Amino acid sequence: MNPKHFLLLLPLVLTLCLTTTATTTAPKGFSRLGDKLKFPNMTLEHLDPTLPPVLPGQTPRCSVLVLQHDFANTIGAPPAAANYSQPPDCPAPWTRIVLELSVSASAIQKDRIAAIWIDGVEVLRTTTPVPMSPGAFWKVTKDITRYASAVRRLADYNGVVSMMLENSNTELPGVYSASISIHFYRGAVSTNPNSFSTHPTIKGLYKEPADLIIPVTNENxxxxxxxxxxxxxxxxxxxxxxxxxxxxxxAVLELFVSYHGDDEFWYNNPLRSSYLDKTSNPKLSTPRTNGAFRQVFAAIDGKFVGGHIPIVVIYPGSINPFFWSPVAAIAAFDMPSYDLDITPFLGMLLDGRPHEFSFGVHDSQPYWLVGANLHVWVDVWSDVTQAGLMDYNAPPLKVNRNAAWRNQDGQSEIDAEGLLRFIGWVSSSKGNLTTVVRQKIKFKSQVEVQNRGAVKQVEMINKGRMTVALMKGNQGLARVQLMVDAPMQVQTSSVNTASGAVFQKTRLYHQLQEIVELSEGQAVSVATLTDRQDADGSALLHEGEAVWGNGATRSSYKFRDDTTCYIRAVNTAGGLVQFDTTSGSCLKLGEEGKRSAS
Incomplete structure (x- = not known):
């Protein structure tokens, strides 16, 4: 935002804040996006209340500082990169590998997308907070043991670690200073090695990391x-x-996705009636009115092999940026990846020839950033394995779209359901094994606009169930089932001011619940994660940018499996932490949660 625009809005801001003070001190929760007003020089740590990869007090065998870089004017620049050297006293194998990204911001800036690759293998996709003053800093830690083969290759061949963060200082001065470290652990760790540090995926079926990870990314x-x-x-x-x-x-294909431009708020998109009749206007391309449904999918040699409706990740500058200071939105610091078990399709791939892996996003608008990793397990006792596809049942999703609008007011609804099944066999030194993959999807989006566009209500239901079973003949060897439920509700009311600014009040409810059930013979283990946020607040918008605001957010995170219980509750308001408690006892946390709610 141009600083002169903010100066023109300052009297209105102060009026809306109902302040009568004669000083120039900004009201609580105040943010300005120009460089002509002084702002406080303060430090503020942004938090992500999730389960840490390892517990405090556990010391890594060694730690390596991999990359340090200042991201200033980096739009259009290649990724920052650094060659890697493994300490000679810290060879593989490692019990656990943890990636640590530490970032600080020199001044105010917008939120940006970023990613880290190890020799082209993506290991983290993340967003930055919205730094509202100098001194903002945060840390992201992620268990990357799953990528152990890529890390071993990095160590053996002096590979390259790279990071992309496109930033600009054209309008705002903030520079992001980032450092990347890798921590290696040996021996036992006190958390369950089968636990999921953030978001469970079907990797729970495979206790050993892949023997090889092939980047399915841009070759350049x-x-x-x-x-x-x-x-x-x-x-x-x-x-x-x-x-x-x-x-x-x-083989498992892991997808990373993020959305930008006209699709940054796809989950809030209304469906306009005109989109229901594309035959009369096939070139219709009005942005942000094509409804709140997206599916990222993959194909091999043109054959559909699976897809996912993405979990909504609210970027730190979205909806109301004051909700996300200083607590991050669900999965904003460690964006989820999506697994597709493509073992049933190995019969297409074992001929020693290259095959085309392609990706797309149904109903998408400009633009999405997509990348993938192919996790591969090899049979060291065989030069060639045999495989074949036994059953392929992948009908298109049943998608129903309805919309009724009169000028600015109206409502729309999109319902989607899908059920697919893939079965394939593989013959190796482990025997003739059959892999059964089943996926069920249920999705619903409702958008309603009232009072001449001043009131908007969004409700989303996103449920998925993925089951992968491994069989030998009629005998079930192992099965993992992942159930995901990610509801969201947003209510927004807006008032236009005489100066052209918009005063907006918003309430938000968002939750991610994941349940993983792993069966091996007669043994059954269950891991559950519930990550919930409730927020409400106000913001003054000018040309779509927030120039003043306040917000209060209540975050509740709970993870539990057979050996671990971790609960954390964080309440923030006005940019400050009001309440932050952590417990390793589910009983204790339940009591604390009741007191907090009261």
Missing amino acids: GFNKAGFWFTIQNEADTVATSIQIPTNTYR
Whole structure:
């Protein structure tokens, strides 16, 4: 935002805050986005209340500072990169590998997307907070043991660690200073090695990390485009050729996605009536009115192999940026990836030739950033494995769209349901094993606008169930089931002011619940995660940018499996932490939660 615009709005801001003071001190929760007003020089740590990869007091065998870089004017620049050298006294194998990203901001700035790659393998996609004053800092820690083969290759061949964060100082002065470290652990760790440090995925079926991870990314990743692919619209697909070892017996495709531009708020998109009749206007491209439904999908040689409706990740500058200072929105610091078990399709891939892996996003608008990792397990006792597809049942999602509008007011609804099943066999030294993959999707989006566009209500239901079973003949060897429920509700009321600014009040409810059930023979283990946030507040918007605001957010995070119980509750208001408690006892946390709620 241009500083002169803010100066014109300052009297209005002070009026809305109902302040009569004669000083120039800004009201509580105040943010200004120009450089002509003084702002306090303070430090503020932004928090992500999730389960830490390792408990406090556990000391890594060694720690390596991998990369340090200041991201100033980096839009259009290639990723920052650094060669890696493994300490000689810290060789593989490692019990656990933890990535640590530490970032600080020199001044105010917008939120940005970022990613970290290890020799082209994406290990983290993240967003930055919105620094509202100098001194903002935060830390992201992620268990990357799953990528152990990529880390071993990095150590053995002096590979490259790279990070992309496109930032600009054209309007705002903030520079992001980032440092990346990798911590290696040996011996026992007190948390369950089968636990999920943030978001469970079907990797729970595979206790050992993949033998090989192949980046399914932009081949020219070190140029200005970075390793991720850009998808511009629903008709756009991106593709690359991949060749896998002929002795592969298991394969999982991991997808990373983020959304930007016209689709940054896709989950709030209304569905306009005109979109229901594309035949009369096939070139219809009005942005942000095509409804709140998206599905990212993958194909091999043009054959659909699976997809996911993404979990909503609210970026720190979205809806009301004062909600996310200093607590991060769900999954904003460690954006979830999505697994597709493609073992049933190995019969297509074991011929020693390259095959086309392609990606797309149904109903998307400009633009999405998509990348993938192919996790491969190889049979060291065989030069070639045999495989075949036994059953392929993947009908298109049933999507119903309804909309009724009169000028600015109206409502729309999108319902989507899907059920798919893939079954394939693989013959290796482990025997003739059958993999069964089932996925069920249920999605609903409702958007209602009233009072001449002044009141907007959004409700989303996003449920998914993924089951992967491993069988030998009629005998079930192992099965993992992942159930995901991610509801969201947003209510917004807006008032236009005489100066052209908009005063907006918002209430938000968002939750991510994941349940993983792992069965091996007669043994059954269950891990559950519930991450919930409730927020309310106000913001003054000028040209879409918040120039003043306040917000209060209540975050509740609970993870539990057979050996671990972790609960954390964080309440913030006016940019300050009001309440922050952590417990390793579910009983104790339940009592604290009741007191906090009262």
